[in-house]
Amino acid sequence: MERPAWAPRSIDISVPSVSRIYDYYLGGSHNFEVDREAARRAMEFLPGLPKISQANRAFMRRAVRYALAEGVTQFLDIGSGIPAFGSVHEVAQAASPGSRVVYVDHDPVAVAHSEAVLADNAHADVVAADLRKPREILHSPQVARLIDLDRPVALLLVAVLHFVEDADDPYAAVAELGAALAPGSLLVLTHASYEGIPMPTERAEGAVDVYKEIRNPLIMRSRDEIGRFFEGYDMVEPGLVPMPRWRPDTAPEDEDPWALSGFAGVGRTA
Amino acid sequence: MTAEPDGPEDRLRRFATIWSRAVFPVTSTSLTRPELEERLLPLARRLRGALLERGFDAETGKDVGAALVDTHCTDPDALSHSLDCVDAYLVLYCGEDGPQEDLRNRASRLQHAMAAGFARALRERTLAEQETIAQAALRAQGVVAQALHSSEARFRAVFEGAAIGIGIADLDGNVLQINGALLRMFGGSEQTLRGRRVQDLTHPEDAPQTWKLYDELVRGEREHYHTEKAFSRPDGTVLWTNLTVSLLRDADGNPQYQLALMEDTTERRLLNLRLRYEATHDALTGLPNRTLFFERLEKMLGAGEGKRFGLCYLDLDGFKTINDSLGHAAGDRLLVEVADRLQSCATAPGEMVARLGGDEFVALTTGPDTRHEVDELAARIMNALVAPVSIDGRELTVRGSIGIVEGPAGERSAAEVLRSADITMYRAKSAGGNRFELADPEADARAITRHGLTTALPAALERGEFFIEYQPLVHLGDGSVRGAEALVRWLHPQHGVLGPDRFIPLAEHTGLIVPLGRWVLEQSVRQAGQWCERAGGAGPLRVNVNLSPCQLTHPGLVQDTVDILERAGVRPEALCLEVTESALIGADDDLLKPLRRLAEMGVDIALDDFGTGYSNLANLRRLPVSVLKLDRSFTQGMQQFPADPVDLKIVEGIVSLAHSLDLAVTVEGVETGAQAEQLRILGCDTAQGWYYARPGPPDRLHELALVDATG
Numbered sequence: 001m002e003r004p005a006w007a008p009r010s011i012d013i014s015v016p017s018v019s020r021i022y023d024y025y026l027g028g029s030h031n032f033e034v035d036r037e038a039a040r041r042a043m044e045f046l047p048g049l050p051k052i053s054q055a056n057r058a059f060m061r062r063a064v065r066y067a068l069a070e071g072v073t074q075f076l077d078i079g080s081g082i083p084a085f086g087s088v089h090e091v092a093q094a095a096s097p098g099s100r101v102v103y104v105d106h107d108p109v110a111v112a113h114s115e116a117v118l119a120d121n122a123h124a125d126v127v128a129a130d131l132r133k134p135r136e137i138l139h140s141p142q143v144a145r146l147i148d149l150d151r152p153v154a155l156l157l158v159a160v161l162h163f164v165e166d167a168d169d170p171y172a173a174v175a176e177l178g179a180a181l182a183p184g185s186l187l188v189l190t191h192a193s194y195e196g197i198p199m200p201t202e203r204a205e206g207a208v209d210v211y212k213e214i215r216n217p218l219i220m221r222s223r224d225e226i227g228r229f230f231e232g233y234d235m236v237e238p239g240l241v242p243m244p245r246w247r248p249d250t251a252p253e254d255e256d257p258w259a260l261s262g263f264a265g266v267g268r269t270a
Numbered sequence: 271m272t273a274e275p276d277g278p279e280d281r282l283r284r285f286a287t288i289w290s291r292a293v294f295p296v297t298s299t300s301l302t303r304p305e306l307e308e309r310l311l312p313l314a315r316r317l318r319g320a321l322l323e324r325g326f327d328a329e330t331g332k333d334v335g336a337a338l339v340d341t342h343c344t345d346p347d348a349l350s351h352s353l354d355c356v357d358a359y360l361v362l363y364c365g366e367d368g369p370q371e372d373l374r375n376r377a378s379r380l381q382h383a384m385a386a387g388f389a390r391a392l393r394e395r396t397l398a399e400q401e402t403i404a405q406a407a408l409r410a411q412g413v414v415a416q417a418l419h420s421s422e423a424r425f426r427a428v429f430e431g432a433a434i435g436i437g438i439a440d441l442d443g444n445v446l447q448i449n450g451a452l453l454r455m456f457g458g459s460e461q462t463l464r465g466r467r468v469q470d471l472t473h474p475e476d477a478p479q480t481w482k483l484y485d486e487l488v489r490g491e492r493e494h495y496h497t498e499k500a501f502s503r504p505d506g507t508v509l510w511t512n513l514t515v516s517l518l519r520d521a522d523g524n525p526q527y528q529l530a531l532m533e534d535t536t537e538r539r540l541l542n543l544r545l546r547y548e549a550t551h552d553a554l555t556g557l558p559n560r561t562l563f564f565e566r567l568e569k570m571l572g573a574g575e576g577k578r579f580g581l582c583y584l585d586l587d588g589f590k591t592i593n594d595s596l597g598h599a600a601g602d603r604l605l606v607e608v609a610d611r612l613q614s615c616a617t618a619p620g621e622m623v624a625r626l627g628g629d630e631f632v633a634l635t636t637g638p639d640t641r642h643e644v645d646e647l648a649a650r651i652m653n654a655l656v657a658p659v660s661i662d663g664r665e666l667t668v669r670g671s672i673g674i675v676e677g678p679a680g681e682r683s684a685a686e687v688l689r690s691a692d693i694t695m696y697r698a699k700s701a702g703g704n705r706f707e708l709a710d711p712e713a714d715a716r717a718i719t720r721h722g723l724t725t726a727l728p729a730a731l732e733r734g735e736f737f738i739e740y741q742p743l744v745h746l747g748d749g750s751v752r753g754a755e756a757l758v759r760w761l762h763p764q765h766g767v768l769g770p771d772r773f774i775p776l777a778e779h780t781g782l783i784v785p786l787g788r789w790v791l792e793q794s795v796r797q798a799g800q801w802c803e804r805a806g807g808a809g810p811l812r813v814n815v816n817l818s819p820c821q822l823t824h825p826g827l828v829q830d831t832v833d834i835l836e837r838a839g840v841r842p843e844a845l846c847l848e849v850t851e852s853a854l855i856g857a858d859d860d861l862l863k864p865l866r867r868l869a870e871m872g873v874d875i876a877l878d879d880f881g882t883g884y885s886n887l888a889n890l891r892r893l894p895v896s897v898l899k900l901d902r903s904f905t906q907g908m909q910q911f912p913a914d915p916v917d918l919k920i921v922e923g924i925v926s927l928a929h930s931l932d933l934a935v936t937v938e939g940v941e942t943g944a945q946a947e948q949l950r951i952l953g954c955d956t957a958q959g960w961y962y963a964r965p966g967p968p969d970r971l972h973e974l975a976l977v978d979a980t981g
Contacts, residue, residue: 013407020403027298027344029399030406050298057300082403085342086300108414113406249302256295 016214018163019081019110025053030082030113038214045206046197048258055243055259056159056190057086062247063188063266064091067154068099072186074153076143078104078131079160083117088156089124099123100146104137106130131160132168134176152184161229162192162219174229181269187233190264191226192218196242197261226263233267240265278366285363286314289355296347309341317356318364321376331383336391344395349388353381435511435532441488441525443468455511455534457503468528473500487517490525498535510536552625554602555609563624563632567684570636577679580644582633583691584651587669587703589629594823600661605629608668611654615647644676648706671698672706690714693721724776731786735761738793739965742974743814743936743958746950751972753812755848755958756794757965758786778820787821792834797968799840814846814876819853828864831873842872846897850878854893862894869894876936881924890931898928902939908948909941918952925953942978
């Protein structure tokens with residue numbers, strides 16, 4: 001008998017989880033010692049990881065507000081992780097109370113936590129599914145209930161595609177998701193890269209190795225490779241740029257140099 | 271709120287700005303710094319209040335510390351930077367004109383309180399978040415466990431509810447778990463399998479490779495195998511299964527268990543055996559049938575060098591008569607009895623008896639010395655048939671003709687062997703029956719032509735390959751043509767024109783004589799009609815048609831004849847049916863009844879070949895006969911002059927006897943004028959022979975040669 005695709009054989013909290021590591025970077029305590037231990041080791045190589053994470057969150061927040069300003073009030077956030085402060089539904093529903101949000105993650109702990117956080121939220125829900133199987137996401141009851149795919153959707157792939165190896169064909173997955181979106185939808189995406197990191201690549205590779213060790217390889221991609229995810233989309237100004245440079249609210253001189261690692265961009269379907 | 275430049279509000283705002291700049295780099299909030307400043311402004315206002323209030327309350331400091339944590343400034347540096355900021359700028363921007371030392375003291379106490387409030391809030395937040403994530407992990411585990419549980423429950427339901435037997439054993443063969451279906455297959459006792467080892471479940475019928483496959487599987491060299499396997503049930507019966515065994519590996523790919531799925535095929539197998547039995551055995555006698563016999567014979571013939579076989583092909587003599595006269599039920603009982611007797615003749619290993627169909631049986635021997643054995647077998651069979659068979663109180667004498675084929679394997683096909691046996695059997699039959707003959711290639715070759723003709727007969731009738739010639743019958747008194755004998759010919763595509771002696775016996779044997787005879791009758795009667803028409807009122811021309819013994823017993827004879835006459839508009843007197851003397855020897859009333867009916871209607875009946883069959887002259891009175899046809903052997907002695915005086919005496923006697931019984935006499939084979947004259951003097955009425963005319967087409971009926979045909 002086939003077990004449901006999402007259901008892992010068991011929950012092993014002795015294995016670090018990228019979503020709990022991310023929570024730790026963001027100053028949260030939704031994590032266990034194994035997560036913190038892995039995070040600390042990665043930070044030995046890339047001390048700016050918390051700043052990079054923070055820049056991801058800040059970009060996401062601006063992108064959500066941008067989407068709302070464009071009239072897009074449905075959000076599909078894949079790789080949502082642990083809903084810490086400043087999550088999509090907080091940002092979106094604060095600005096536009098009727099906004100619909102569906103989170104997607106394949107980490108069962110993150111999903112369970114999200115369920116608890118969203119228990120009383122009629123307009124937000126979470127799906128236990130894997131980005132590598134877009135059909136399971138698109139055909140989930142939560143998406144059916146909350147998202148009208150005939151209307152524009154903001155598809156958020158923030159800090160998640162760099163966890164999908166080429167062998168799993170992330171481009172095909174993104175294309176399949178994109179194909180389900182109505183015209184005027186937005187693809188909101190950030191991705192890790194060696195470009196922009198304020199330190200030699202060799203040193204940054206140490207952090208990549210840590211992720212490899214915890215069996216969640218971090219795939220660094222070049223700007224060009226990241227740009228290919230937007231094939232078929234019209235790039236929203238200012239295009240694919242370091243995160244703090246995407247429609248900043250404040251003068252960039254406030255920014256930590258680590259925040260310039262990786263790229264962010266928003267594309268619009270024709 | 272508008273702030274006067276350098277007024278208290280503006281100074282408060284400047285403090286908040288400095289504070290936010292100090293804290294922002296060490297927060298992980300997604301807020302922008304100006305947004306953070308907006309969050310810090312009310313906190314700054316509260317600090318100013320605490321600083322300037324008449325009564326000092328350190329609680330405000332605690333609240334502000336806690337509020338920092340709520341603003342997600344959870345990094346310890348956020349606290350120290352905040353405290354630095356309060357220490358350096360709070361009194362400066364918010365102290366107004368109060369006593370500096372007192373203000374500084376208050377600011378210091380506020381810092382202590384802030385630190386305490388921050389620490390407590392952070393602790394509580396940390397604990398709360400730890401609690402929620404632990405809860406989430408537990409719930410996730412619960413979900414997984416539940417999924418596993420329901421998956422397990424589903425599996426268990428499948429396992430228990432499956433109609434197919436499922437068993438799990440470890441790699442040492444210890445049976446660990448079995449489902450209800452498997453238990454039922456084995457007879458329902460738990461002890462049958464529990465605690466037993468798979469290797470103990472051997473059965474004498476196990477295919478040789480079964481346990482080799484098993485060993486490969488438990489060694490991990492094979493993922494699964496499929497076989498048909500028998501098991502012994504505790505009650506001693508056999509369980510037949512379709513068995514599939516699969517290797518189960520653990521997560522690391524190491525062999526762990528063996529999984530057996532089995533389907534009970536016992537019933538199906540029995541049914542198959544039964545169907546197979548029914549398909550290979552004769553329902554009437556229970557003997558192996560043609561199919562099984564051919565299988566065995568083919569296997570035998572393919573057995574390879576050095577092997578020989580012997581075959582007896584038995585056909586009962588006169589079985590048809592028994593069937594026709596006593597009915598099929600009696601015939602069937604006779605066959606059953608014969609089958610039983612044959613069975614008892616072939617009891618040695620390698621011997622078998624089969625019924626090919628009808629009254630045809632075969633016995634096969636494959637022993638070491640078939641040349642000798644097959645003769646003995648045939649003798650035993652003949653001997654077994656000697657005792658009469660009692661049916662309905664009648665003692666029926668059973669005779670048979672046997673064709674024997676003996677030879678080495680690998681030279682001939684089964685069909686060839688059987689044909690040779692068939693031919694040989696016919697040879698035995700034509701030699702009088704009640705005997706066996708040994709196959710001989712030359713006789714075979716002759717018979718094969720016969721065989722070819724036999725098989726070609728039905729199509730020949732359909733294709734119109736037969737035609738009729740007529741030989742005139744001449745009145746000896748005035749030399750006029752009074753009629754003709756119809757003689758059927760076969761224009762064979764390969765062999766040319768064949769006379770009746772070549773194919774009538776074959777048609778007799780196959781039963782084709784009935785439709786062929788009817789066709790001849792039809793043609794001849796129609797021809798007689800035409801002759802009569804042409805002759806006007808000048809007396810009828812009669813046609814003589816031969817009736818075979820087979821036609822004589824055919825139930826449709828009278829009706830067919832009446833129909834044919836009526837359809838052709840020919841009076842019965844224009845037809846004479848010739849029946850051989852031998853066909854009427856010993857004829858009972860049943861057989862004579864149709865002839866009598868015909869005679870009563872006006873059809874003449876001629877007794878053909880008279881004088882060859884040792885006929886009971888006294889019997890002649892009983893027969894509905896009006897003409898005697900003297901066999902040619904009596905008149906041969908009169909071809910020369912002077913004629914043989916003995917022949918003269920005999921013929922004279924016969925004619926006198928015939929005339930006294932009111933029978934006309936026709937002589938056959940008249941070839942010379944002297945013969946004709948002699949026979950006329952002896953009182954014969956009608957003659958036919960080459961002296962007058964050879965058989966020919968109907969329109970040459972009156973062209974008489976009147977030339978001696980001899981010499």
